[in-house]
Amino acid sequence: MKYFINDDIALSRPPEGPVASYIIPFADWLADRGYGLVSMRNQVLMAAGFSKWLGHKGIELSDISEDHPGRYLLDRAQRPKLGNTAALRHLLAFLRSQNAIAEEIEADHNPSQVEQHVQAYERYLRDAGALARETIINYRPVVRDFLNFRFSDGEVSLAQLRAVDVTDFVQRKVSRLNMRRAKIITTALRSFLSYARYRGDITSDLAAAVPIVANWSLSSIPRGIGRDEVTRLLASIDRDTPVGCRDYAMILALARLGLRSSEVIMLELDDIDWAAGQIHVVGKNGQRKDLPLPADVGEAIADYLWKARPRNASRRVFLRDKAPIQGFTGPCGLGSVNPTLTQEGRHRLSHKGSPPVPTWACLRDAARRRLVGEIGDVLGHRHVQTTAIYAKVDLDALRTPALPWPGEAQ
CATH class of the missing domain: 1.10.443.10 (Intergrase catalytic core)
Known part of the structure; x- marks a missing residue:
């Protein structure tokens, strides 16, 4: 007797295993995201098979991990098809959205000292700085390159950083880059050095040692098309x-x-x-x-x-x-x-x-x-x-009618 998921999808028998009660909501979740009928049917069948396999292995819903989809595909008698891995990835994403399984935990690959500093800086930007994801993506490789440039031996001690390290790195990097990319490097480096001083890893204001990239007004032709x-x-x-x-x-x-x-x-x-x-x-x-x-x-x-x-x-x-x-x-x-x-x-x-x-x-x-x-x-x-x-602005003239800044700072 067939078990109907919806009007268009049916299984040969009711689903089994720890994910069985989530099969129908999973199908609705796929439909809401615009997947076609053929894709939905294949993903639902894959989810039902995966749930049955979990039950036979004695794996509870709360114990499902990122390793289980791969183990399931290896255990199946059928030859893997294109889209099987994606279907199981979508299922795990759905289960996380329902708080049925734990959030994905990144594997510990014994990151290097450089990578540990990069990850700590990234967490700071994301949590304390609340920066946009695209900004963090731009800053992260700059910091990684700088630390590798200065601490190539693997032992990272931010207290050993000096102004000459900063200027040498910037001069070497920006000489081959266009204006926009060069400014990203200097901005990212100032941000990281300010962060390191805030944490107490360095005591001097090395952010002030980052060279300024010249950006002359009206020096280039706009990129806009006619x-x-x-x-x-x-x-x-x-x-x-x-x-x-x-x-x-x-x-x-x-x-x-x-x-x-x-x-x-x-x-x-x-x-x-x-x-x-x-x-x-x-x-x-x-x-x-x-x-x-x-x-x-x-x-x-x-x-x-x-x-x-x-x-x-x-x-x-x-x-x-x-x-x-x-x-x-x-x-x-x-x-x-x-x-x-x-x-x-x-x-x-x-x-x-x-x-x-x-x-x-x-x-x-x-x-x-x-x-x-x-x-x-x-x-x-x-x-x-x-x-x-x-279109130029007379900054000195604008300062005249400006209201005084509260406090001592100007």
């Missing part, structure tokens, strides 16, 4: 497909509002005030700002929400098109977006010699250039360089 290139890209997207409809709205928001990629992917349904024609954006450090919602951007987002957005409980405006159906996992997740272009659109872009998809930073910079150009038009400037002169 207005005509943006127009050609938007006209080339196939908006008749759900993915194209989404990508058009995202790219238009980037190009028209000058948003960061993180601000676009983190946009939620409640952030759009349709009645007031405004959009609420969460920027860096959680700072919120209200921007006017241009009519064409609003129409593009509404078109996506009405016609193409998958039915999903997520409050994010823009969702992934592949399972699991959810919001993008981070700003770097936007890099996986590859706009669906019409055949005519691909030919048009190729004919013009433009890359099919500019970087997301290029689209943000395109908005900057457009705004500078519009300001120049109002002021009657013939060249962008003239407008840039008036």
Whole structure:
């Protein structure tokens, strides 16, 4: 007699073992994340087999560990198939979300002294500093390289650090890097040295010894693409497909509002005030700002929400098109977006010699250039360089009307 999981999935017999009561909720969990019927059926069958195996081995639910899926696949008579490992990984993730099993514990690989310091610093950034995950990912390798550079013998003693160690490391590293990456290195190093002083590992202010990377104003040409290139890209997207409809709205928001990629992917349904024609954006450090919602951007987002957005409980405006159906996992997740272009659109872009998809930073910079150009038009400037002169800020003049800072510090 068959045991029905739902209207489309059935097992030859009721599930057994410690995970048996979670099989049906697991199927619902997969459906909520947009997995197709075939994938859901395979994952449910795998979960049922794994649960039965756990029961035969006498393994309780609370004792399930990361090693058990691999042991189960080795014990099975069937030849392993593509997706088996992923199915069991999804099952364990579901069980953790239900607090049925313990959170994954990273194996102790006897980390080196350098790695121990890196991990302690990472915990500090995550817990005390509350820094974004992307920032921590950028800082971590810099600190690791610095400690390996200074303590190559493996014995790490931060008290032995001197200013010359800092300057030698920076000079060696930044000579081969572009401006942006060089500034990440110096910023990360200052952060780590300030952290080490805070812990008492060093007594002097070595963060002040980190050289400053020169960054001359107006020394480089903006990376933004031209207005005509943006127009050609938007006209080339196939908006008749759900993915194209989404990508058009995202790219238009980037190009028209000058948003960061993180601000676009983190946009939620409640952030759009349709009645007031405004959009609420969460920027860096959680700072919120209200921007006017241009009519064409609003129409593009509404078109996506009405016609193409998958039915999903997520409050994010823009969702992934592949399972699991959810919001993008981070700003770097936007890099996986590859706009669906019409055949005519691909030919048009190729004919013009433009890359099919500019970087997301290029689209943000395109908005900057457009705004500078519009300001120049109002002021009657013939060249962008003239407008840039008036965009400079007189800091000394601004200090005059500024209110005094409370306390002694200025």
